[in-house]
Amino acid sequence: xxxxxxDGNARHAATGxxxxxxxxxGADDARDSQGLQDGPQARxxxxxxxxxxxxRTAKILRFLLKYRNAGVFxxxxxxxxxxxxxxxxxxxxxxxxxxxxxEALGPTFVKIGQALSTRPDMVPPEYLAALERMQDDVAxxxxxxxxxxxxxxxxxxxxxxxxxxxxTPLGCASLAQVHRATLRDGREVAVKVQRPHAVEQIRAxxxxxxxxxxxxxxxxxxxxRMRFGDWVHEFRKTLLAELDYRTEAExxxxxxxxxxxxxxxxxxxxxxxxxxxRLLTMDLVTGTKxxxxxGMRRAEEPLENLAEALMRGYLDQTFVYGxxxxxxxxxxxxxxxxxxxxxxDLGMVAHVPPRQRDHLLKLLFAAVDGRGxxxxxxxxxxxxxxxxxxxxxxxxxIGQLVSRYAAHQSGGGGAHMHTLSxxxxxxxxxxxxxxxxxxxxxELSLLGKTLLSxxxxxxxxxxxMDVKRIxxxxxDHVMRERLRKSLSPANLAGEMIELHGLLRDAPRKLSxxxxxxxxxxxxxxxxxxxxxxxxxALQKIANRVAAGVVTAALILASALMMRVDAxxxxxxxxxxxxxxxxxxxxxxxxxxxxxxFSDRRAKPHEERAPR
Numbered sequence: 001x002x003x004x005x006x007d008g009n010a011r012h013a014a015t016g017x018x019x020x021x022x023x024x025x026g027a028d029d030a031r032d033s034q035g036l037q038d039g040p041q042a043r044x045x046x047x048x049x050x051x052x053x054x055x056r057t058a059k060i061l062r063f064l065l066k067y068r069n070a071g072v073f074x075x076x077x078x079x080x081x082x083x084x085x086x087x088x089x090x091x092x093x094x095x096x097x098x099x100x101x102x103e104a105l106g107p108t109f110v111k112i113g114q115a116l117s118t119r120p121d122m123v124p125p126e127y128l129a130a131l132e133r134m135q136d137d138v139a140x141x142x143x144x145x146x147x148x149x150x151x152x153x154x155x156x157x158x159x160x161x162x163x164x165x166x167x168t169p170l171g172c173a174s175l176a177q178v179h180r181a182t183l184r185d186g187r188e189v190a191v192k193v194q195r196p197h198a199v200e201q202i203r204a205x206x207x208x209x210x211x212x213x214x215x216x217x218x219x220x221x222x223x224x225r226m227r228f229g230d231w232v233h234e235f236r237k238t239l240l241a242e243l244d245y246r247t248e249a250e251x252x253x254x255x256x257x258x259x260x261x262x263x264x265x266x267x268x269x270x271x272x273x274x275x276x277x278r279l280l281t282m283d284l285v286t287g288t289k290x291x292x293x294x295g296m297r298r299a300e301e302p303l304e305n306l307a308e309a310l311m312r313g314y315l316d317q318t319f320v321y322g323x324x325x326x327x328x329x330x331x332x333x334x335x336x337x338x339x340x341x342x343x344x345d346l347g348m349v350a351h352v353p354p355r356q357r358d359h360l361l362k363l364l365f366a367a368v369d370g371r372g373x374x375x376x377x378x379x380x381x382x383x384x385x386x387x388x389x390x391x392x393x394x395x396x397x398i399g400q401l402v403s404r405y406a407a408h409q410s411g412g413g414g415a416h417m418h419t420l421s422x423x424x425x426x427x428x429x430x431x432x433x434x435x436x437x438x439x440x441x442x443e444l445s446l447l448g449k450t451l452l453s454x455x456x457x458x459x460x461x462x463x464x465m466d467v468k469r470i471x472x473x474x475x476d477h478v479m480r481e482r483l484r485k486s487l488s489p490a491n492l493a494g495e496m497i498e499l500h501g502l503l504r505d506a507p508r509k510l511s512x513x514x515x516x517x518x519x520x521x522x523x524x525x526x527x528x529x530x531x532x533x534x535x536x537a538l539q540k541i542a543n544r545v546a547a548g549v550v551t552a553a554l555i556l557a558s559a560l561m562m563r564v565d566a567x568x569x570x571x572x573x574x575x576x577x578x579x580x581x582x583x584x585x586x587x588x589x590x591x592x593x594x595x596x597f598s599d600r601r602a603k604p605h606e607e608r609a610p611r
Contacts (some may be wrong), residue, residue: 057208095130107174108205118449120427138174143167146193153279194278206236242347245280251346264309266340285342287334290460306341307461312474319361319478324350324446329453352443368472370406372399382441389437397432423452554584
């Protein structure tokens with residue numbers, strides 16, 4: 001997940017395109033760097049150079065320890081969360097070094113950097129800005145290796161599946177590279193081929209990260225607050241799903257159906273007969289990147305309809321269909337020669353549950369309407385209140401934030417309109433929430449990141465576009481669409497079945513309750529501590545006390561027997577006394593180590609709002 005990339009040439013190369021042409025794949029969210037290579041010869045030849053598990057884990061630990069005091073992964077304090085965005089932080093290049101080190105660790109950590117760029121609640125703003133500039137441009141795999149990968153995936157020779165297949169890739173990234181090809185019927189396509197052994201390296205890295213995250217969550221207060229293990233688990237599911245190119249093909253088909261009401265938008269169609277888990281074939285899309293459109297073309301060909309259709313289409317996709325495209329930045333959007341906007345690189349799509357969707361919609365409604373208390377209330381109902389949650393301060397800070405947003409939006413035109421946009425507002429909500437002790441769901445920060453990316457694209461297409469007006473108008477349309485879907489025959493039939501079951505079972509259940517009351521057999525069960533847990537804790541205490549008494553007795557007895565000169569000697573001391581002392585010391589060390597490493601710490605108090 002990423003933001004617009006400043007280096008247009010790097011982005012073109014990575015998306016599998018020459019300037020003005022796109023393969024429709026985004027070959028893997030490409031971003032920069034020879035530092036990803038495990039050695040030029042190995043990477044260029046496409047060879048897999050495995051790294052030992054312990055060595056890899058040690059390298060990851062060194063990286064984490066290097067940035068342990070940088071504020072990354074630790075969340076923000078309130079002052080940092082509410083700081084003005086116009087003041088650049090004094091970082092002396094450390095965020096850029098952080099990004100370089102991530103890139104040097106390989107493709108898994110490039111993806112982690114892209115994922116972290118959507119988590120303003122975990123990463124300070126200066127590091128977010130550096131992560132958004134991450135690049136993933138590596139040396140190409142030699143064509144014989146690619147040919148073998150394609151033939152293994154399809155089960156036929158390359159010249160049987162494609163009429164032509166360019167040996168020179170359109171673009172390369174750490175997980176895949178893209179080639180131009182032609183089908184037997186003359187249809188031009190882009191073929192996205194997963195690099196050999198990419199999955200094996202990623203699984204090994206994720207296993208090491210999961211082990212480290214679980215240990216941090218168990219042994220540190222920061223881990224119990226941030227839940228790194230949960231984040232790694234979700235990241236693992238998302239990344240492994242992205243590596244299955246059949247999922248991306250399904251996303252292309254589904255987005256194309258959802259965008260049918262918007263003829264200005266187009267999505268390349270996958271070729272299902274030539275798509276496998278590690279191979280994706282789709283239409284080749286040509287066009288101009290939105291950030292490369294000249295002022296003359298913008299004057300001759302008004303593009304405001306494309307910007308408006310893009311914003312409306314993505315709002316539908318999020319709030320009507322419950323899907324958030326995690327990467328809608330300018331590199332994944334092209335203006336085609338026929339005047340449409342092509343959308344591709346749909347590997348990372350987040351799915352939002354219906355109840356969470358309702359909360360997000362209410363929050364955005366309240367935000368564009370300037371109702372700060374309702375915004376804070378919806379955020380609280382979506383999140384988890386930690387033990388140090390300061391609700392009063394959170395409500396006050398969010399109220400002030402939304403008031404500033406409303407004042408900015410009502411202040412007329414000008415550059416200041418973009419300093420506090422809808423996307424920036426949602427991201428600031430998550431920052432302030434984390435600083436005040438509220439853990440927000442990842443969907444909230446992902447929505448803010450998506451809106452921010454869309455706003456930058458819309459501004460490139462139409463600098464005078466009033467995003468707030470589009471969002472406010474379209475939310476009414478979204479509500480109508482959701483109401484229409486809720487009144488569909490299938491939903492009404494489901495509601496009628498539930499109502500029928502309630503009416504059928506209500507008399508019997510009421511009779512059961514009255515019978516229990518009449519027979520004085522009504523019981524109310526209150527759940528507290530489990531008896532087994534209490535007994536286990538008491539037994540552990542008793543064992544520790546007994547072991548401590550025995551240890552003390554052994555050491556005391558050995559000290560007394562040191563005065564006895566008779567009997568065998570060992571190293572100049574009475575042998576029995578020395579043996580007793582060593583046994584007592586070993587028992588004491590064992591008790592201390594057991595208390596340090598095996599005792600479970602009480603989980604911090606967390607409270608979720610009622611559903």
